[in-house]
Amino acid sequence: MRTSTAARTGQYAALLGYLVFLAFPFLWLISIAFKPPRELASLHPTWIPENPTLDNFRQAFDEQPLLHAGLNSLLAALGAAVIAVLIATPMAYVVARRRGRLAKAATGWVVVSQAFPFVLVIIPLFLVLKNLGLINSVPGLVMVYVVWSLPFALWMLAGYVRAVPRELEEAAAVDGAGRLRTLVSVTAPLLAPGIVATALFAFITAWNEFFFALVLLKTPEKQTLPVILTHFIGAEGVADLGPLAAAAFLATLPSLVVFALIQRRITGGMLAGAVKS
């Protein structure tokens, strides 16, 4: 079916509108980050700062341990992503390939667990981690993030496993490969885009997470970026807007970079050339 020029123009316009809508908050954040206080309080704000300044960045770094917090965030997010994927991959294989009540129950539990609100689990979790001596430690936070992201990671990966043709595994079995060998040598490489996507999900979830980090991390040297960002907000919601925007802009960059680096792996042809038809 041919698409008329008018329809195509409309589609592009809608796409452009959507992109602008998505980009607006980020571009505005950048604009604020480079504006001096007087421009921030202008009744007629401009997109491009008239007197761009780096003072907001300087102040943000002077007032709060942003680098340290960034490192903590990175450790927590990377740790959560790697461990979640390591645990979720074999689990997802079992859930996807085994058809039984247990697999169904596991899938059901995964869905239900996503509905738990944070506040429901935070106090028991706090007590458990306290008994383990893991309060105020990044490993404790990593454990929480792994547990929190595991159900969804499992769900995501199970979908990717189901998309891998069984014929490939059967062919490997015919060639004499055992189950572990098949999983490692045949299935896992084909799951690479799914693993990357799941790791990215776990990374970004942990990178942005605020509530657990707020409650579990006590001292500034352990706190993550989302917690540190709240320190720019005062009583009655008054914000130190310039430094807050500068810090938020810096906090956004790593997840953008990670996403930019690996997004091609996600969208790349997953099974290209795997099965000859």
Place this chain on the structure above:
Amino acid sequence: MTRTRILTLFACAVLLLAGCTGGGDGADDGRITLRFLSLAWQDESVKANRELVREWNATHPDVRVEYVQGSWDSVHDQLLTSFEGGEAPDIIHDASDDLADFAYGGYLADLTDLLPARLRSDIPRHSWETVTFGDGVYGVPFLQEPRVLIANATLLKESGVRIPTPEHPWTWAEFRQVTKELSGKGRYGVAWPLKEPVSATLNLSLSTGGRLFHRGDDGKVTVRLEDGDEVVPRTVHDQVGTDRSASPTTLGSGGSDTLPGFFAGKYAMVPLGFSYRQQIEQQAPEGFDWQVLPAPAGADGLAQGVSPQTLSIAEDSPHKKEAAAFVDFLLQPDNMVRLALGDWMLPTGEQALKDPALHTAERSWATGTALAAHLRPAPAQSVRGYAEWKDKVATPALQEYYSGAIGMDELRHRLEEDGNLVLARYQR
């Protein structure tokens, strides 16, 4: 993927976790370590707090204080989980209106016998009332701020209206008249930022004898909107709806949101907290002339309600005496002044209030300091169920009244009938 690759990946994860492992809380060297959760957030205030902690640590080798940065935005949740998990900081910075639940819950230490006489006598009785729950004292009120009128001094002078002072403030009727005179040519006399209308209305209503909450002989509290409670809301309502001397668009705004319009001359005055001067000083255009005026006075003069910032000690702290000593150090008159200047607020201590730095005309410090004696506990501080009454009943009712959607009778009906049903549930 080979087995070696998988093992390498696993080893990386283990190493990563190993790298994550923090150094813990330091070796046990016999010294006492106290954790001080501070909510200071403005640059100068954070610096003042950190300096004081450094000075304490330099002179008290056996009792080390660790500065922990908290935030106003999340302090209640953070404290609640810390208390429940037995991991609360020893010294806690908060506001008096957040303490009631923690005090009644047994999480905060009763400071009655812990604080030195110097500190007890230095802070006025009405300030102590803000942190007294039942028979105990659960915090030390140390900083507070009155709500004031921040005015465009140029517009005020041009209009020729009488400039009020703490000695001769405007009455509410006069204030209404002045805002009419200051309005016109696309300008409003006043912009009320009433995103959170309840505390502003209740606190200012003390000046007109408003009480709203009445405690009966049986100890139970009921809401009753009397003549004294009506003056402030009626003034705002009439300024917006009848006189057109108050901007209707700022009713849903926070304080900071009104500043761009104020700087651009759209509003001649903005009622704000005293500490907003810091933002004004920082953000006002070059040459913008502003000044602080006292809020209007009523039958009870300049009285208004406040919820001071407080320092408390956790009940679970094993070192309450040492924590109290640190609080005493932090609130020595000179130190209280440093904290007040850092936060652009007023100290509660009478000695600190005498400091010359707080009596200069510069940045209108003197005007604010003159109001300190008129500050009273916010009316709803100790009313259980207040938070629900505020969110579910009073906030929407006042917002509708101010916008003109309902009249005074309906406002009264909602605050009293609906409100008392809410409070009754907490007082069975």
